[in-house]
Amino acid sequence: MIHQRFQRSYRRWFYPLISLVVALSIWVGQPLASQAFSWADLLLRGIQVVQLSSLNDRQEIALGQQINEEITGSQVRLVRDSRITNYVNQVGQRLAAKSDRPNIRYTFQVVDADSINAFATMGGFVYVHRGLLKAADNEAQLASVMGHEIGHIAARHAIKQMREKSIAQGLLGVAGLDRSTAVNIGVQLALNLPNSRKDEYEADQRGLATLGRSGYAQSQMAAFMQKLVTSRSAPTFLSNHPAASDRVVRLRQLAQQNPTSGTDGQNSADYRSRVQGV
Numbered sequence: 001m002i003h004q005r006f007q008r009s010y011r012r013w014f015y016p017l018i019s020l021v022v023a024l025s026i027w028v029g030q031p032l033a034s035q036a037f038s039w040a041d042l043l044l045r046g047i048q049v050v051q052l053s054s055l056n057d058r059q060e061i062a063l064g065q066q067i068n069e070e071i072t073g074s075q076v077r078l079v080r081d082s083r084i085t086n087y088v089n090q091v092g093q094r095l096a097a098k099s100d101r102p103n104i105r106y107t108f109q110v111v112d113a114d115s116i117n118a119f120a121t122m123g124g125f126v127y128v129h130r131g132l133l134k135a136a137d138n139e140a141q142l143a144s145v146m147g148h149e150i151g152h153i154a155a156r157h158a159i160k161q162m163r164e165k166s167i168a169q170g171l172l173g174v175a176g177l178d179r180s181t182a183v184n185i186g187v188q189l190a191l192n193l194p195n196s197r198k199d200e201y202e203a204d205q206r207g208l209a210t211l212g213r214s215g216y217a218q219s220q221m222a223a224f225m226q227k228l229v230t231s232r233s234a235p236t237f238l239s240n241h242p243a244a245s246d247r248v249v250r251l252r253q254l255a256q257q258n259p260t261s262g263t264d265g266q267n268s269a270d271y272r273s274r275v276q277g278v
Contacts, residue, residue, distance in 0.1 A: 055159060057104055064123020066179075067186035071121070072109065075191060079110040079130055079278075087274050088128055088146075091139060095147050096124075098213035100206055101154035108146070110278075116228065120149040121190040122158040133278045136224060140265030144211055144221035151206030157199045161189050197243055204247055205254060212260030220266065222251040 055063070072078055079085060085108075092108035106124040110133070111117075117129040126149045128142075136142040152158065162185050166177055171185075195203070204221075212218045229244045265271075 060156075060159065061104060061123040063179075063182060063186065064121055064125050066183045067121045067190065068107070068123075068125045070183055070187050071127070071190060075187060076127070077112045079112045081110075081277070084133070084275065084278055085110050088133070088142075091143050092126060092146050092150075095143055095150055095210050095214050099147075099150045099154055099210045101150075104153075106150070106153075118145045118149055119190050120152050120158070121186055122153065122156070122162075124153055126150065126153070127190075130278050133275045135228070136271070137227070138220065138266050138268045138271045139274070140211070140216040140220035141224035142271075143214065143216050143265055144207065144224055147207035147210040147214075147221070148203050149207075150210060151203035152195065152199065154206055155199070155202050157195060157203070158186065158189055160199075161193065161195075162186060165189070165193075200243075200247065201250065204251055208251060208254055209258070212258070212262050214264075215262040216265045217263050218255045218260055222248050222255065225251065 088110050089108045092106060096102060096106040104124045106126065108126050108128065111127050111129045113129045114131040114134075115129050116131045116135045118127060118132055120126045126146060128146065132145060133142065136145075162182065165185055165188075166181075171177055171181060208218055208221055211221055225244065226248050229248060
């Protein structure tokens with residue numbers, strides 16, 4: 001019995017120690033210019049290989065903040081009209097409060113681009129293109145897309161994708177994933193890489209439920225997607241998402257199976273006045 005207790009205690013400290021030693025050996029072997037790491041960073045580098053798929057909220061938000069700074073600093077230009085950004089944030093916060101993950105802080109930003117698109121990254125950051133605001137017929141349709149993106153955040157899809165991509169590229173080792181590499185991968189995932197069919201379906205389901213709990217008309221989610229599917233040119237929002245027509249059918253089925261009484265957000269005239277000049 002004493003021997004068994006000793007073995008359990010030995011494992012608890014031995015393997016983390018090995019990870020730290022390897023991380024330190026890698027750090028020492030790097031040029032001096034790259035040694036600007038704190039002890040906390042070194043510890044994180046040593047254990048991140050086993051924590052990437054189970055980051056706590058604080059760690060996820062911190063990483064998401066760094067990804068957001070890179071995206072908004074060099075990848076996209078944001079709309080600076082406070083009237084528009086405040087309106088989008090108002091809709092987003094209403095949805096976030098009723099989402100499957102309401103306990104983190106969400107940030108909603110409007111990208112100054114005519115393309116019909118929206119995307120999100122980990123830690124509560126959602127981006128809506130100006131073109132999407134113009135394409136929506138009413139607030140419920142806008143909310144349906146934002147609810148879908150919140151669904152990705154609630155399901156932690158970006159973290160799962162980051163781990164899968166890191167493994168595929170051979171970037172995950174005993175020493176863990178370098179923070180700057182993680183940020184670069186996060187930017188790529190947010191801007192360029194489509195989600196899997198499974199993830200899209202899950203985000204649709206979560207988004208539809210959030211839409212209903214927030215009091216919006218659930219019917220507008222399928223209605224807007226159908227409008228985009230049948231448009232002359234496939235918008236960016238759907239061109240990199242799988243099985244759009246199948247998703248329309250599935251959304252209608254889900255709305256029928258779990259109907260809600262919400263009818264908000266269907267006034268087109270009111271919506272147009274809110275996004276005028278976008």
